[in-house]
Amino acid sequence: MLFSYGDCMTATLDITPLRSLVAIAGAGGFHRAAMTLHLTQSAVSQHVRRLEQATGRQLVERSGRQTRFTPDGDQLLRSARRILAAHDDAVRLFESPDSRTLTIGASEHAAEMLLPEISGALREALPSTGFRFRLDRTAHVERALEDGVADLIVLAELATPAPAERSRLRLRWFAAQDFRAPTDGPLPVIAFDEPCMLRRPTFDTLSAAGREHELVVEVSNLSGGYSAARAGLGVILLPHIGRAPEGLVERTELPQPPEVRMSVRTAPATPASAVRAVTRAVRQAMQG
Known part of the structure; x- marks a missing residue:
């Protein structure tokens, strides 16, 4: 058990640190997580320390550039993904069309390779649009698109026999x-x-x-x-x-x-400029 019921009654798990924790898992470390979230690495580290203070448990072990989640960290990571999904769904209910934030989903394997590039391409193509990233297992990311929770998803999929693709x-x-x-x-x-x-x-x-x-x-x-x-x-x-x-x-x-191939899928209402930016970023990363 992660922490006792009594501990839960006094601990507060804020959304921002939880988002950093999920980004660390998806990006494979603190440095790339910071790039994805457009934060400093020290800020991401501070978020993890806040979660460790709130839970009273060590969540992440670091050795040089290597990062490993402890058993307690893995358990909180699973809960964090559910919490963020519920939080982001609630936020979407009350967004006006003019202030809409696009939700970009990515499987862990795609995120580890491409998320900094995708994030940069989107902010360059749509500087006035907000973006929220959702990192999860492939099946869950696909379901998010089907349920209308994600606007665009990037997945690593097994490639079928076909002419060579740049992706x-x-x-x-x-x-x-x-x-x-x-x-x-x-x-x-x-x-x-x-x-x-x-x-x-x-x-x-x-x-x-x-x-x-x-x-x-x-x-x-x-x-x-x-x-x-x-x-x-x-x-x-x-x-x-x-x-x-x-x-x-x-x-x-x-x-x-x-x-495998990197697949970009979109919801019907996703802006074409966002689709082009992500597709271009994926292809450039694959060629590089």
Whole structure:
């Protein structure tokens, strides 16, 4: 249990720090979360300290540039997402057309790679429009668009066989630099729990190649996946652009996984300028 009922009666969890906590999980660390929220890194750190003071628990562990949620942090993260969803839904009910804030949803994998670029592109294209970002599991982000809660969403999806697209990238295996795959036993695998589009290709790729494997760690968010991999517990399959995540190296000797594509979906009333800005930002990031 995160904290006792009596503690809850005296603790106040403000929206702004909760939004920073969710951004840290989605962006994979304090620095990128600060870029996404257009805050300083010290402000994001202060938000986490406020939450830790309110709950009386350590929520996030930091070692250099590496960030890991504690079990209490993971539990609060799940609650924070529900709280922010309810809060943002309530705000939308009372917004006038002239003061409308666009809600941009993104899966964790898309957010980790693209959110700073998307945020900058939107603010440049629509400087007088407010934006709110909603980071969650792919299935939840899709539901937000269907329910009219999100105006535009960006997802990492498995690519179907088709001519080359500029928004495609291949999945890559990562592990700690000192990780050594066993030569006489199954390959230890870190995987995301359901629902996650990476879970099936993780196991299917290894099975198709005849590589014996076993699930050793199951994680619910990207931060947990990074932490498990950096600890040398196994290999993890991720979509990634550019350099390997901090503390990890690509394992190119493993079977080649399928490609994914970055998909942009929109609600009918979403401004065309916002759609163009996000689509352009995604393509430029993929090419870079």
